[in-house]
Amino acid sequence: MNAPLHREIPAGLLDAGRALSDVTAKWDTDIVKQLTDYIEIPAKSPGFDKDWSAHGYLETVLRNAAAWVEAQKVEGLKLEIVRLEGRTPVLFFEVPATGTTMTDTVLMYGHLDKQPEFTGWRNDLGPWTPKYLDGLLYGRGGADDGYAVYASVAALQALKAQGAAHPRIVGLIETCEESGSYDLLPYVTALKDRLGEVGLVICLDSGAGNYDQLWLTTSLRGMASGTLKVEVLTEGIHSGDASGLVPSSFRIMRQVLDRLEDSATGRMLPASFHCEVPADRLAQAKATAAILGEEVYKRFPWAHYDCDGSTAFALPTTTDPLEALLNRTWKPTLSVTGAEGFPALKDAGNVLRPYTAFKLSLRLPPLVDAGAAVAEMKALLEDNAPYQARVTFEHGGGATGWNAPAITPWFEQALNAASQAHFGASCGYIGQGGTIPLMNMLSAGFPTAQMMVCGVLGPKSNAHGPNEFLHVPYAKKLTAAVAEVIAALPVAHAAHSAGAAATA
Numbered sequence: 001m002n003a004p005l006h007r008e009i010p011a012g013l014l015d016a017g018r019a020l021s022d023v024t025a026k027w028d029t030d031i032v033k034q035l036t037d038y039i040e041i042p043a044k045s046p047g048f049d050k051d052w053s054a055h056g057y058l059e060t061v062l063r064n065a066a067a068w069v070e071a072q073k074v075e076g077l078k079l080e081i082v083r084l085e086g087r088t089p090v091l092f093f094e095v096p097a098t099g100t101t102m103t104d105t106v107l108m109y110g111h112l113d114k115q116p117e118f119t120g121w122r123n124d125l126g127p128w129t130p131k132y133l134d135g136l137l138y139g140r141g142g143a144d145d146g147y148a149v150y151a152s153v154a155a156l157q158a159l160k161a162q163g164a165a166h167p168r169i170v171g172l173i174e175t176c177e178e179s180g181s182y183d184l185l186p187y188v189t190a191l192k193d194r195l196g197e198v199g200l201v202i203c204l205d206s207g208a209g210n211y212d213q214l215w216l217t218t219s220l221r222g223m224a225s226g227t228l229k230v231e232v233l234t235e236g237i238h239s240g241d242a243s244g245l246v247p248s249s250f251r252i253m254r255q256v257l258d259r260l261e262d263s264a265t266g267r268m269l270p271a272s273f274h275c276e277v278p279a280d281r282l283a284q285a286k287a288t289a290a291i292l293g294e295e296v297y298k299r300f301p302w303a304h305y306d307c308d309g310s311t312a313f314a315l316p317t318t319t320d321p322l323e324a325l326l327n328r329t330w331k332p333t334l335s336v337t338g339a340e341g342f343p344a345l346k347d348a349g350n351v352l353r354p355y356t357a358f359k360l361s362l363r364l365p366p367l368v369d370a371g372a373a374v375a376e377m378k379a380l381l382e383d384n385a386p387y388q389a390r391v392t393f394e395h396g397g398g399a400t401g402w403n404a405p406a407i408t409p410w411f412e413q414a415l416n417a418a419s420q421a422h423f424g425a426s427c428g429y430i431g432q433g434g435t436i437p438l439m440n441m442l443s444a445g446f447p448t449a450q451m452m453v454c455g456v457l458g459p460k461s462n463a464h465g466p467n468e469f470l471h472v473p474y475a476k477k478l479t480a481a482v483a484e485v486i487a488a489l490p491v492a493h494a495a496h497s498a499g500a501a502a503t504a
Contacts, residue, residue, distance in 0.1 A: 016421035039130035039139030045113035047179030091173035099165025100490035104199030110148025111177035114141035120466035143470035144463035180397035181437035206455035214419035217453035222364035222401035233354035289321035299459035329431030366401035399437035410492035418481035
């Protein structure tokens, strides 16, 4: 598809009721069981399991997914596990086009690696102990995003069941996403010829503003992580002997971080970490704020306590829905996600600690280059350390964010038709605060492709944290919506070709 498609396309390309019925049956009789088994396997991403190859968990979930895909007997589907030496493997499948002469490819993407356990799970739940309760499947990785490969193939089956025309389809399922996808680019390069000319990307690794409509992700923040370490001693010293003379490594840490962030407001100080919000994204954020209202911030599990007979809750940085959306999608923010050098509270004696180390996670606006930000961050943190303490920042990975290409009329119409058919509401548009490194790679490699970046990570689903869940009823509707959007592409192509011929 060398030029954008601008002609109207007919609605109702699939029988929406049948499509939803088919995928619902597949989820209920098969996919939920597959994901239950998947959750039980601690297939942590290589950034959190240095011995991933020896442990074999990533290999197990990849082979299980491959065996399931092959067992579906999708007409024309060919599958293989692709391996590059020293890198985590990927699953690659392809299905030839049917009923259309278009040469574009649909690329379906997901990942099978997981975040680590984290703490704070409910007593009846755990990261590796799946539990299906009231339509929610609890456990690590089901929603982020082990379901993607299963939902993608179920969508293909729904297309095939109705004999719908569809373009060539390929699937790429990686096992390094939660570590920043540092293994993915070599695979994209190695498979480039087999990917073909990608006209539509379907990525199911994103979020949803609510569970009442289809949501298209319009932007993703970038990310830069690393470990900041402050050392003042070679061993711990009695605090009564040393404090007041030996500077606290924690106090130096606070001073160093003050170069990066205004601790009173959370604003990142380097101007280069900020960018202007594009006008179309601002307009979309205003529309989304009107839809979600207070739910933008109320969806989080705020700490609360009794205060003079009533319940007081911790407060967000803002209660304005528009500002809240922009803060989590277009503003840089710093989080401390881990610490070292601290004994457990029960073991903490009166000792001045020799060092403090923090794991930093810096979220960057979609248009800010991560590499340049990391370089500036390192210089800012390490230079001219207080008391000549040893201050080091070791970069731990990152990726530049992503701003979606302009949406074409056929794609917008297809999204709205699918959302209306399965949710009774128009498609919503929302930026996400997380990072999907693949999207930048694909936008650079296939600049004319449309990007259907969606997902099941709605309110309280809590990916990466405790009590993560997959909202199965929403996942079923999303699966059917994916089938409908794929079915719209050949019709749009035919309408575009007919219009071009008529004006020739």
